Amino acid sequence: MPAQTLPFHLTIGSRFENIELVQAVLSDALSAYDMDEESRHWVDLAVREAVANAIQHGNRLAPDKRVEIDLELSGRELVVRVRDQGEGFDPGSLIDPLAPENRLRPNGRGIFYMQKFMDEIDYDFQPGRGTEVTLRKRLGTGSEDPAGTAGSSEEGSR
Amino acid sequence: MRVNVRQREGVTILDLKGKITIGVGDVALRDAIHQALNAGAAKILVNLEDVSTIDSSGVGELVSAYTTVTNRSGKLKLLNLPPKVADILQITQLITVFDVFDDEEEALRGF
Numbered sequence: 225m226p227a228q229t230l231p232f233h234l235t236i237g238s239r240f241e242n243i244e245l246v247q248a249v250l251s252d253a254l255s256a257y258d259m260d261e262e263s264r265h266w267v268d269l270a271v272r273e274a275v276a277n278a279i280q281h282g283n284r285l286a287p288d289k290r291v292e293i294d295l296e297l298s299g300r301e302l303v304v305r306v307r308d309q310g311e312g313f314d315p316g317s318l319i320d321p322l323a324p325e326n327r328l329r330p331n332g333r334g335i336f337y338m339q340k341f342m343d344e345i346d347y348d349f350q351p352g353r354g355t356e357v358t359l360r361k362r363l364g365t366g367s368e369d370p371a372g373t374a375g376s377s378e379e380g381s382r
Numbered sequence: 383m384r385v386n387v388r389q390r391e392g393v394t395i396l397d398l399k400g401k402i403t404i405g406v407g408d409v410a411l412r413d414a415i416h417q418a419l420n421a422g423a424a425k426i427l428v429n430l431e432d433v434s435t436i437d438s439s440g441v442g443e444l445v446s447a448y449t450t451v452t453n454r455s456g457k458l459k460l461l462n463l464p465p466k467v468a469d470i471l472q473i474t475q476l477i478t479v480f481d482v483f484d485d486e487e488e489a490l491r492g493f
Contacts, residue, residue, distance in 0.1 A: 239405075240404050240405025240406070241405065243403070243404070243405070265435075268435075269435065269437060272403065272437055273437060273438055276404045276437065276438075276439070280404070321474065322474070322475050327475060327476065327479065328445055328449055328479070329442075329445070330442035330445050330446040331438075331439075331442050333438035333441055333442065333474060334438045336438070336474070337437070337438050340473055
């Protein structure tokens with residue numbers, strides 16, 4: 225079967241097991257593009273976090289709410305958009321997971337993952353109309369060591 | 383994710399295999415830790431050698447496991463971090479929180 229090509233659109237129900245479906249489609253699609261296994265792993269992880277956030281914090285696992293995922297190439301850039309149907313959230317309320325007082329918190333690292341593994345992350349939300357997160361990753365930049373880029377965090381509690 | 387439990391020299395060793403991710407793997411890890419504690423374990427070694435992916439929920443579960451065991455006056459240590467898992471613990475600055483070993487015998491002596 226030929227690899228899935230970009231762009232594509234996927235709509236899933238708000239269940240964690242559907243994250244595996246997104247991962248399978250994404251992995252298949254990325255295999256056709258100029259991205260090594262190491263980089264694909266980190267993109268997979270960032271998208272996983274975005275979808276998990278949409279399911280858990282956006283749609284609050286409501287079975288009647290959907291998560292929509294769009295992937296496309298814009299020039300040499302992979303663009304992933306994940307939309308939920310939740311109440312929206314305030315990025316200003318996020319906490320810094322690297323702060324000593326937060327280091328042992330069990331949650332609050334999802335957005336931090338996205339920030340570390342992608343080149344750019346943006347949010348678009350309006351109260352009551354869901355959240356759209358856009359993740360961007362430049363292709364063909366070779367394998368990266370995200371641990372080597374660890375520095376001060378933006379904030380992140382989702 | 384699959385969890386195999388074995389005992390060596392008074393240490394409960396959890397061999398994890400697969401993904402520690404939200405909804406499945408993180409729950410399996412939580413259950414395994416609680417079962418070990420309920421069985422009286424005070425020394426727990428988590429072997430991550432065959433873990434392919436750990437998401438933020440999985441990291442959170444590792445942190446919860448560490449604090450739960452420590453709060454009960456027990457000890458939890460990590461064994462055989464795959465490079466990608468080590469990267470994650472480095473990025474999250476948790477690498478300094480955990481005692482990490484790459485040799486099981488050495489880890490057992492470390493308790």
